[in-house]
Amino acid sequence: MYRSHTNGELRQSHLNQDVTLSGWVQKSRDKGFIIWVDLRDRYGITQLVFDAERTPAEMMEKARKLQREFVIQIQGKVIERESKNNSIPTGNIEVLVEKLIVLNESKTPPFTIENETDGGEDLRMKYRYLDIRRNPVKDKLVFRSKVSMEVRKYLSNQDFVEVETPYLIKSTPEGARDFVVPSRMNAGQFYALPQSPQTFKQLLMVGGMDKYFQIVKCFRDEDLRADRQPEFTQIDCEMAFVEQEDILQTFEGLTKHLLKEINGIKVEDFPRMTYDDAMQTYGNDKPDIRFGMQFAELNEVAQHKDFNVFNEAELVVGIAIPSCASYSRKELDALVKWVQRPQVGAKGMVYVKFNEDGSFKSTVDKFYNQEDLAQWAEKTGAKPGDLIAVLSGEKNTTRAQLSALRMEMGNRLGLRKPSEFAPLWVVDFPLLEWDEETKRYHAMHHPFTSPKAEQIPLLATDPAAVKANAYDLVLNGNEIGGGSIRIHDKATQAQMFDYLGFTEEEAKAQFGFLMDAFQYGAPPHGGIAFGLDRLVAILGGQESIRDFIAFPKNNAGRDIMIDAPAAIDEKQLAELHLAKVEKK
Amino acid sequence: MYRSHTNGELRQSHLNQDVTLSGWVQKSRDKGFIIWVDLRDRYGITQLVFDAERTPAEMMEKARKLQREFVIQIQGKVIERESKNNSIPTGNIEVLVEKLIVLNESKTPPFTIENETDGGEDLRMKYRYLDIRRNPVKDKLVFRSKVSMEVRKYLSNQDFVEVETPYLIKSTPEGARDFVVPSRMNAGQFYALPQSPQTFKQLLMVGGMDKYFQIVKCFRDEDLRADRQPEFTQIDCEMAFVEQEDILQTFEGLTKHLLKEINGIKVEDFPRMTYDDAMQTYGNDKPDIRFGMQFAELNEVAQHKDFNVFNEAELVVGIAIPSCASYSRKELDALVKWVQRPQVGAKGMVYVKFNEDGSFKSTVDKFYNQEDLAQWAEKTGAKPGDLIAVLSGEKNTTRAQLSALRMEMGNRLGLRKPSEFAPLWVVDFPLLEWDEETKRYHAMHHPFTSPKAEQIPLLATDPAAVKANAYDLVLNGNEIGGGSIRIHDKATQAQMFDYLGFTEEEAKAQFGFLMDAFQYGAPPHGGIAFGLDRLVAILGGQESIRDFIAFPKNNAGRDIMIDAPAAIDEKQLAELHLAKVEKK
Known part of the structure; x- marks a missing residue:
């Protein structure tokens, strides 16, 4: 037996007990006549x-030779500490060692195994197994495990069945970002790794499984943006005989359960906002509603003077940034520069200081008088001391730019508190979106998303206006889940394929066996999928998902610890009836 | 709202309530004035x-047109049935329909959606989504979900952390059966899908995770035997600071928990048997101990006469088959034929009828008298009425043949009761096994399996005799789990690689980063992995795993529902810098 207790267990109630402990040497202090070792x-x-x-x-002597990260086992007696350490739960006791065994030595680790390490990102990733020994990383992995377990408990208690869907599936013509897997037994043929179990969960509904969920890895071979992974984990769910309201209720319940069990927070019923309102009020379909700075459209009160920049703009829109009227000229110039960065892309920014004395000072005083600016203040809800920032231009672009500024100011002003949770349903997403490249409409969610029944006739006259039974769950400015009610009847599906410009053959090629399945009594159904990596990070009060993944890949899709991907044997390729083609 | 209740919910306590129900038309009986529909x-x-x-x-009229598998929604009133049906929980009531909506029609399904279907295996697999509607399949998937959940509950309560290890890993030179995954971002390079998370769970132990588990898909691209799948699910576990006894206790606890929660059965502490004893007593390292017919070695009492077949054999071994002395000549001939089938491979079989009157009648009466045969009866534990079957030849081959006969007779005699559970630990597996092909020793389990400490010196003199800290959990004649205590110190590892004939370079190439990791303070550790598909099948009292998998592949590794694997676009291949090579 290597231990009678763990190293987090002993308290004053154990005084005078003989114990056996095992672990790693965190550090030792050698005072000559006395040596302390943190195990x-x-x-x-x-x-x-x-x-x-x-x-x-x-x-x-043996103790004196112990070095950092040596693995040791000791026997000893629990005694009271002279100088207590209130910062750790075992801080009242220490163990007087009577027997010491070195189970394994250790080379000096390449970075310190402390909460604050001196190791850079790359080094930590290369030695991830050492990084995991550090509390901040270890705690996040334990945290993730707890979240997954609570998800499973909640859904199981609601009669959901966890069904494992296959990982070796079929590549579809649309699966441009599929990872493919050559088969040896069926040489020349390929499986594909699922980008999501979408098809299978719909088949399970056709199969009468009624309530399905799965915590499952999904795969996408695409150019990685920061904080994306080629393999990621989804909480995938689907329900039969439901309307949108049933799904929102069920997964609002799940999210409340998590916030309560994991974060100890009780939240009220989640507010709901239409996609149109979210875009108008926050310029964003995943608004962070922990703070205000809501958009005010100023066309009416800003397009009646000689300021052509505004007069020619489709949209003039502003926000009141709290307590920033005191910004210096330098700070304000920097802010204008910030919105002009390529990542944001605004041409310029108009601002108005709402001084504490009630007067206004703006960059457009030449065009607008105090009464005009008072109207802007009223519209944006600015108070004395606030700074009003106004952008203008094409509607969607301008909204995106102002949204970026709003989020930036939320961060700068400390309004995005990690310990505060503000969930929000965004509903009524558009069914279709126009693709400039292919000059046709694409399904915004996916081709089985059902349109609002009463709006189906609009498909013929104003397709862009048709809303879908599609919804996103937003938490603190992040989309943590999204889903839709699916089309389950042939007639609507045929209509949809028609509007999406699929011929019957194309539709068959892409969705063949799902369409076949739908002929045998598909029930009304719908679902949702949560990004577990992101969800866990946000519940953990963090922005980055990386440390919530045990062995993450870097931005180039590489695992630098195991050095994958890598070349393989010619022999292995030959067995798969494949050959390398040199890059040109 | 599509329903107020499910179709399994209504009882007499609901009488006179207005309800809304949804579901599939199972069948309808049209008596003209009255129509009954099972929903x-x-x-x-x-x-x-x-x-x-x-x-x-x-x-x-509308009701009359309902056909099998139509999806309908009804409103109606719960009334008492005239003729009760005690075989279903809702059999005391029926619902008088007041409103009927057809939610979806259905083509006539290709086989009947009944417990006993008329659909053959292939048809059922092609329309798996319909097969899943059948209770026997649906129930098995729900059962699997329950088993997984209980595994997670038990291990979580024991402080195990479920950690997701990566699916896109690295192919190793030994990974001959790896599925590989070409990377687009790193064109010309490949990931591999894990055959097991073995390396990662050991790294997690180095990382101090202490108790790890994961229910995880594993992949193996090999010629499939019946009832094997290219993707399969493992309950993968590893613990640090443990000896073999700690692991056996922990996972015996898990198995007891499952038998209690899932099957409602309380089992005693699991018996343990050494590998050598299992081979000697059952000819098999995964004996079904629900029934006897233990092996008796008869060399001593059968090699003293002129029967050369026995005299020249390394092993003469027999079993007493209960109550089969009454077998006719024809039945006995058939049994001899059975052991001579290529799958079993015995040259012949000697048998002895132990007649009810105490006399013996054998196929070797010419060589052995009644006293000789009485000795055989004593050794095999035969009673009057039993049939003694004796095989002879090379030790291992003969044991395997007699084991096959024993299992066959266990089946024929109904001694392998699906509702009875007889778990067993098989311990002390050999560390090495001789490979005739490469003329060297291979690790029987894997190269990190630790030898029994006291037997390490034997490696130099009698390697085959060295036993490992390796163990299998056997349930009803199936290996449901297996694992080992790992080598964690450099010296023993170096010694092992030496005996396995690895040069330092080869060892580095295959296990490089794990060996690196071990230099930074690897704790003593060990683990186990359970085959979930098999475990679930056995707990469910079944032999075949197929129906416990939602979307299984056939023996050629194909998913015939989605028709995978399949050819992919030349364009897709080109992006991966690959080209097809025509089969020769």
């Missing part, structure tokens, strides 16, 4: 003491 | 009634 495992730290008065000289 | 969903069946006296003529 660490997943559960905590216990202070060991070797004391020349009570410890044999030979063991003192 | 089905995942939860059960509710009988609907349309009655010309109370139902409008128009609705009678």
Whole structure:
């Protein structure tokens, strides 16, 4: 038996007990006549003491040689500490060592195994197994495990069945970002790894499974943006005989359960906002509603003077930034520069200081008088001391730019508190979106998303106006889940394919067996999928998902610890009836 | 709202309530003035009634047109049935329909959606989404979900952390059966799908995760034997600071928990048997101990006469088959033929009838007298009425042949009861096994399996005799789990690689980063992995795993529902810098 207790377990109630402990040497302090060693495992730290008065000289010598990250086992007696350490739960006791065994030595680790390490990102990733020993990383993985378990408990209690869908599936013509897997047994043929189990969960509904969920890896071979992974985890769910309201209720319940069990927070019923309102009020379909700075459209009160920049704009829109009227000229110039960065892309920015004395000072005083600016203040809800920022131009672009500024100011002003949670349903997404490249409409969600029944006739006259039974769950400015009610009847599906410009053959090629399945009594159904990596990070109060993944890949899709992907044997390729083609 | 209740919910306590139900038409009986419809969903069946006296003529007509597997929604009143059906929980009531909506029609399904279907295996697989509607399949998937959940509950309660390890890993030179995944972003390079997360779970132990588990898909691209799948699910576990005993206790606890929660069965502490004993007593390292017929080695009592077949054999071994002395000559001839089938491969079989009157009648009466045969009876534990079957030849081959016969007779005699559970630990597996092809020793489990400490010196003199800290959990004649204590120190590892004939370079190439990791303080650790597909099947009292997998592949590794694997676009291949090579 390697241990009688873990290193996070011993308290004053254990005083005078003989214990056996195992773990890693976190650090040691050698005061000559006394040596303290912090012994660490997943559960905590216990202070060991070797004391020349009570410890044999030979063991003192052995203890003196212990280095960081050595793995040791000790036997000893729990005694009271002279100087207590209130910052750790075991801080009232220490263990006077009577027997010391070195289970394994360790080279000096390439970075310190401390909460704050001196190791850079790349080094930490290369030695991820050492990085995981650090509390901040270890805690996040334990946290993730807890979230997954609570998800499963909640959904199981609601009669959901976790069904494992296959990983070796079929590549579809639209699957441009599929990872493919050559088969040896069926040489010359390929499986594909699923980008999501979408088809299978719909088949499970056709199969009467009624309530399905799965926590499942999904795969996408695409150019990675920061904080995306080629393999990622989804909480995938689908329900039969439901309307949108049933789904929102069920998964609002799940999210409340998580916030309560994981974060100890009770939240009210989630507000709902239409996609149109979200775009108008926040310039964004995943608004962070932890703070205000809502958009005010100013066309009416800003397009009646000689300021052509505004007069020619499709949209003039502003926000009141709290308590920033005191910004210096330099700070304001920097802010204008910020919105002009390529990542934001505004041409310029008009601003109005709403001074504490009630007067206004703006960059457009030449065109607008105090009464005009007072109207802007009223519209944006600005108070004395606030700074009004106004952008103008094409509607969608301008909204996106102002949204970026709003989020930036939210961050700068500390309004995006990680410990505060503001969930929000965004509903009534457009069914279709126009694709400039192919000059046709694409399904915004996917081709089985159902249109609002009463708007189906609009498909013929104003397709862009048709809304879908599609919804996103937004938490603190992040989309954590999204889904839709699916089309389950042939007639609507045929209509949809028609509007999407699919011929019957194309539709068959892409969705053949799902369409076949739908002929045998598909029930009304719908679902949702949550991005677990993101969800866990946000519940953990963090922006980056990387540390919530045990062995993440870098932005080039590489695992630098195991050095994958890598070349493979010619022999292996030959067995797959494949050959390399040199890059041109 | 599509339903107020499920179809398994209504009881007499609901009488006179107005309800809304949805589901599939299981069948209808049209008696002219009255029409009964069985409405089905995942939860059960509710009988609907349309009655010309109370139902409008128009609705009678509509009801008359309902066909099998139509999806309908009804409103109606719960009434008492005239003729109760005690075989279903809703059998005391029926619902008098007041409103009928056809949600979706259905083509006639290709096989009947009944417990006993007329559909053959291939048809059922092609239309798996319909097969899943059948109770026997649906119930198995729900059962699997329950088993997985109980595994997670038990292990979480024991402080195990579920950590997701990557699916896109690296192919190793030994990974001959790896599925590989070409990367587009890193064109010309490949990931591999894991055959198991073995390396990663050991890295997690190095990383201090202490207790890890994961229910995870694994992949193996090999010629499939019956009832193997290219993708399969493992309950993968690893613990640090443990000895073999800790692991056996923990996972015996898990298995007991499952048998109790899932099967409602309390089992005693699991017996343990060494590998050597299992081979000697059952000819098999995964014996089914639900029944006897233990092997008796007869060399001593059968090699003293002129029967050369026995005299020249390395092993003469027999079993007493209960109550089969009454077998006719024809039946006995058939049994001899059975052991001579190529799948078993015995040259012949000697048998002895132990007649009820105490006399013996054997195929070798010419060589052995009644006293000789009485000795055989004593050794095999035969009683009057039993049949003694004796095989002879090379030790291992003969054991395997007699084991096959024992299992066959266990099946024929109904001794392998699906509702009975006899778990067993098989321990002390050999560390190495001799490979005739490469003329060297291979690790029987894997190269990190630790030898019994006291036997390490034997490696130099009698490698085959060295036992490992390796163990299998056997349930009803199936290996459901297996694992080992790992080598965690450099010295033993170097010694092992040496005996396995790895040069330092080869070892580095295959296990490089794991060996690197081990230099930074690897703790003592060990683990186990369970085959979930098999475990679930056995707990469910079945032999075949196929129906416990939602979308299984056939013996050629094909998913015949989605028709995968399949050819992919030349364009897709070109992006991966690959080209097809025509088969020769």
